[in-house]
Amino acid sequence: xxxxxxxxxxxxEHLSKARRKQVIVFLDNADQRTDAIQxxxxxxxxxxxxxxxxxxxLTLRPETFHRSLRGGxxxxxxxKAFTISQPRIDKxxxxxxxxxxxxxxxxxxIQGLPTNVHGKFPRLEAIIRAFQESLVGNGDLNEAIxxxxxxxxxxxxxxxxxxxxSGHVHTQKIVDVYQRTGQYFVPVHEFLxxxxxxxxxxxxxxxxxxxxxxxxxxxxxxxxFLTPIILGSLVGLARSTKTxxxxxxxxxxxxxxxxxxxxxxDIGLSRAYYGGLIETAGRREPRSSxxxxxxxxxxxxxxxxxxxxxxxxxxxxxxxxxxxxLIKSARERIANVSEITDRLSRAGELIGYLDTQWAEARMxxxxxxxxxxxxxxxxxxxxxxxxxxxxxxxxx
Numbered sequence: 082x083x084x085x086x087x088x089x090x091x092x093x094e095h096l097s098k099a100r101r102k103q104v105i106v107f108l109d110n111a112d113q114r115t116d117a118i119q120x121x122x123x124x125x126x127x128x129x130x131x132x133x134x135x136x137x138x139l140t141l142r143p144e145t146f147h148r149s150l151r152g153g154x155x156x157x158x159x160x161k162a163f164t165i166s167q168p169r170i171d172k173x174x175x176x177x178x179x180x181x182x183x184x185x186x187x188x189x190x191i192q193g194l195p196t197n198v199h200g201k202f203p204r205l206e207a208i209i210r211a212f213q214e215s216l217v218g219n220g221d222l223n224e225a226i227x228x229x230x231x232x233x234x235x236x237x238x239x240x241x242x243x244x245x246x247s248g249h250v251h252t253q254k255i256v257d258v259y260q261r262t263g264q265y266f267v268p269v270h271e272f273l274x275x276x277x278x279x280x281x282x283x284x285x286x287x288x289x290x291x292x293x294x295x296x297x298x299x300x301x302x303x304x305x306f307l308t309p310i311i312l313g314s315l316v317g318l319a320r321s322t323k324t325x326x327x328x329x330x331x332x333x334x335x336x337x338x339x340x341x342x343x344x345x346x347d348i349g350l351s352r353a354y355y356g357g358l359i360e361t362a363g364r365r366e367p368r369s370s371x372x373x374x375x376x377x378x379x380x381x382x383x384x385x386x387x388x389x390x391x392x393x394x395x396x397x398x399x400x401x402x403x404x405x406x407l408i409k410s411a412r413e414r415i416a417n418v419s420e421i422t423d424r425l426s427r428a429g430e431l432i433g434y435l436d437t438q439w440a441e442a443r444m445x446x447x448x449x450x451x452x453x454x455x456x457x458x459x460x461x462x463x464x465x466x467x468x469x470x471x472x473x474x475x476x477x
Contacts (some may be wrong), residue, residue: 089427090133097134100170112476119145120154127158128459144324150190151293153220170237171216177238178213185209207259208245209254214266218223222269227383228277229290231357240276240290242385247275269412270395277399284399292356293400298348302407302438305343307349310342312358312387313448326376339445347371358383387449392457394465397428421469425462432458 082088096102106129111122119141130137141149146162149155183189185206215222230237244250250271259265277284277291286293294312298304314335318327336346353359361367362376371377379387390396405414411434415427432455432473439451446452 082379088134093133104133104135106133106135106137108137110140112140112142112145116145116148116153120130120149121143123149123160127160130309131341140320155350168234170232171223171232173234174226174237174241178209178216178239182206182213204252204256205245207256211259211265212241212244212267213267214264217265222267222272224389225269225272225276228381228389229422236290241271244272244275247278249278249281270422273393273395274391274399285400286403289399290357290366290382291390291396291399292352292358292386292418293403294391294402295404296352297405298345298352299408300407301345303442304345304349305342305404305445306434306442306444306449307336307345308353308358309391309449309451310339310341311336311346311349311353312379312383315359315377316387317331317448319378327378327379328376329374331373332377335448340357341374341410349410350377353383354381355437358386391454392461394425394428394458394461397431397458398424401427404431406431408434408437411437421465425466428458428462 093104097104106126108122108126111119114122118128122139123141126137126139129135143164146155163411180189184191185202187201188306191200202244218292225235226240229240244267245252253268255265277289279285279288281288284291284293292308296308298307314332315327318331318335319325320335332350333346334344337343341349347370350359351367354361354367354371354377358380360380361374361375365374368403373445403415406415414430418424418427435451436455444451
């Protein structure tokens with residue numbers, strides 16, 4: 082038994098021959114590792130399949146599989162490949178909510194309670210039904226869950242769970258409206274507030290899945306826009322590629338042409354990587370310098386930041402406390418406030434400050450155009466001001 086591999090092999094042979102069982106071994110999550118580790122795991126799987134009484138499955142990323150077939154560990158073998166598409170996030174969330182609804186209305190007994198004891202939670206049932214119905218009629222909400230999770234089912238479910246337990250969601254209001262009218266559509270900004278803030282009162286960039294795109298890399302005001310410019314550059318440069326990956330030297334050249342230094346680009350790329358906004362070829366981590374990477378591409382989360390989040394008040398309202406203001410007079414006008422009217426004014430101060438930084442730097446409108454984002458933010462804030470007199474304005 083001390084020879085664990087031989088003991089496991091003997092155990093599988095016993096199951097196969099004496100008990101006549103078919104043995105299948107899954108080596109999962111290898112696709113989350115580097116190319117080198119994936120190829121090592123493949124060789125282990127090949128040895129197991131050849132000398133053990135088992136059929137072996139392992140997970141590899143498509144790009145690793147095809148690259149290794151051409152000149153890596155897989156080139157000497159003839160493995161069978163199966164492509165398994167990930168489940169649709171909206172369908173998984175929908176079914177989990179349906180199960181939660183059966184628990185809340187007492188249809189299914191809750192584990193932990195005495196046997197045959199069914200609890201009924203009408204308020205929780207109202208909140209679940211409201212969210213469930215919102216997923217059907219609110220495309221923005223589905224888009225937010227799908228892109229914020231990056232296709233990761235577990236993460237998507239965690240986000241939904243955070244919504245139900247968040248102190249930033251006025252759950253009593255949802256219950257009151259739903260029980261009175263029979264419907265309540267969860268607006269996307271209400272969901273985003275729960276995700277952005279988590280358990281904290283204020284936005285914390287070290288804990289939030291949302292990245293502050295306007296955190297400057299240096300004391301140079303132009304670096305407020307460095308990260309969104311990197312993301313925008315990846316969008317444009319990826320059009321000439323098949324996989325969306327852009328060679329790192331091409332990205333550096335394009336960004337340096339806009340006046341940024343390699344050290345500034347290093348900071349912007351590292352921030353984008355650790356924020357999940359970009360993916361690296363081979364899932365390599367930029368330990369020493371991002372410039373040593375082979376290629377990068379925009380992730381779903383990065384695209385959502387660039388094309389949706391930056392245009393929403395809920396985003397600017399969060400990151401304003403984390404954005405260094407390089408002009409003293411502008412910094413003095415930004416304070417810690419809680420009322421929605423004050424928060425709108427504070428967001429306006431940040432937008433005005435970034436307007437000034439953009440104009441003074443004489444930035445080009447491509448690959449990222451701050452003036453367009455500024456206009457979209459002001460339209461969103463004007464819409465909020467117009468709704469402030471309504472009973473549901475407390476959701477902000």
